[in-house]
Amino acid sequence: MNLYSEFGTNKSKEEGIKVEPMPGIFFTIKRTGGSNKQYSEAATRKLQPFVKKFNSGKSIPLDDVQKINIELFTEYCMLDWENVTDRSGNQLPFTKDNAKKLLQDLPELYSFLSDEAGNLDNFKDTEEIAGKSLPA
Numbered sequence: 001m002n003l004y005s006e007f008g009t010n011k012s013k014e015e016g017i018k019v020e021p022m023p024g025i026f027f028t029i030k031r032t033g034g035s036n037k038q039y040s041e042a043a044t045r046k047l048q049p050f051v052k053k054f055n056s057g058k059s060i061p062l063d064d065v066q067k068i069n070i071e072l073f074t075e076y077c078m079l080d081w082e083n084v085t086d087r088s089g090n091q092l093p094f095t096k097d098n099a100k101k102l103l104q105d106l107p108e109l110y111s112f113l114s115d116e117a118g119n120l121d122n123f124k125d126t127e128e129i130a131g132k133s134l135p136a
Helices: 003-007 037-055 062-076 096-105 107-118
Strands: 017-022 025-029 078-082 133-135
Touching: 017 107, 025 107, 037 062, 062 078, 062 096, 062 107, 078 096, 096 107
Parallel strands: none
Antiparallel strands: 017 025, 017 133, 025 078
């Protein structure tokens, strides 16, 4: 086994891949780790107060952490979407504010997208898995 094939990534894929959580609905996302230094640095800054609180034995309001994680994700990882609609079925244009609201309304969608953005296999030079991730 070769370490480069196991842990190496395709830098262009790290700049954005398309994932399809439902047939015909696509989200273009960047990787949450690796070369996405802006995401990592912002996460460290924004989550630091919660780490200090946790380390001192205090409870952490999970809703606050979730809200920050969604803000970080929409700001530094979510690039675009296709065929996304609002509750009434109207096309929803991609904006950072719309993305934040959508992911706050649909935490399971956030969880799916976040998992895909953190999945190293999605950013390797390997063959694509049909229906899972596509080059952006």
